[in-house]
Amino acid sequence: xxxxxxxxxxxxxxxxxxxxxxxxxxxxxxxxxxxxxxxxxxxxxxxxxxxxxxxxxxxxxxxxxxxxxxxxxxxxxxxxxxxxxxxxxxxxxxxxxxxxxxxxxxxxxxxxxxxxxxxxxxxxxxxxxxxxxxxxxxxxxxxxxxxxxxxxxxxxxxxxxxxxxxxxxxxxxxxxxxxxxx
Numbered sequence: 001x002x003x004x005x006x007x008x009x010x011x012x013x014x015x016x017x018x019x020x021x022x023x024x025x026x027x028x029x030x031x032x033x034x035x036x037x038x039x040x041x042x043x044x045x046x047x048x049x050x051x052x053x054x055x056x057x058x059x060x061x062x063x064x065x066x067x068x069x070x071x072x073x074x075x076x077x078x079x080x081x082x083x084x085x086x087x088x089x090x091x092x093x094x095x096x097x098x099x100x101x102x103x104x105x106x107x108x109x110x111x112x113x114x115x116x117x118x119x120x121x122x123x124x125x126x127x128x129x130x131x132x133x134x135x136x137x138x139x140x141x142x143x144x145x146x147x148x149x150x151x152x153x154x155x156x157x158x159x160x161x162x163x164x165x166x167x168x169x170x171x172x173x174x175x176x177x178x179x180x181x182x
Contacts (some may be wrong), residue, residue, distance in 0.1 A: 044126065050098070059082060
């Protein structure tokens with residue numbers, strides 16, 4: 001769903017802004033072509049799509065097509081550092097910021113840093129963040145409308161009610177209960 005929303009908005013399926021045209025192997029769902037997004041008058045067309053599984057190829061694309069301001073040496077950084085630096089460098093001002101499982105690249109502190117970047121973007125109400133995550137930290141984005149996905153489809157939930165949260169709490173309370181069953 002996150003990928004489909006990004007595509008419907010005009011973002012590159014492998015990551016980047018509305019101007020990025022990086023593509024390697026098309027594997028996208030057709031769902032994006034069936035969505036119609038509606039923008040308010042005067043709303044920004046800016047946006048960015050970050051997806052963890054395509055970042056290495058996307059960084060190579062950025063090296064070959066640097067922005068007019070130059071680009072950071074993404075390949076010289078760790079996966080998490082490069083992912084976070086890209087968000088800090090590109091996520092500015094009003095727009096639609098779409099993230100697909102960003103926690104896969106980030107440590108605990110990296111998730112907190114990204115949460116800070118996203119929180120700042122939302123100040124003033126002119127930016128929107130759509131994120132798919134398995135991270136209890138990122139799911140705690142202040143003011144987020146949370147939709148939990150499961151065999152039931154989509155359902156609105158509060159952070160503390162998420163299966164993700166109850167499972168993590170249970171594990172952290174007694175990891176040995178889980179480990180002995182592996």
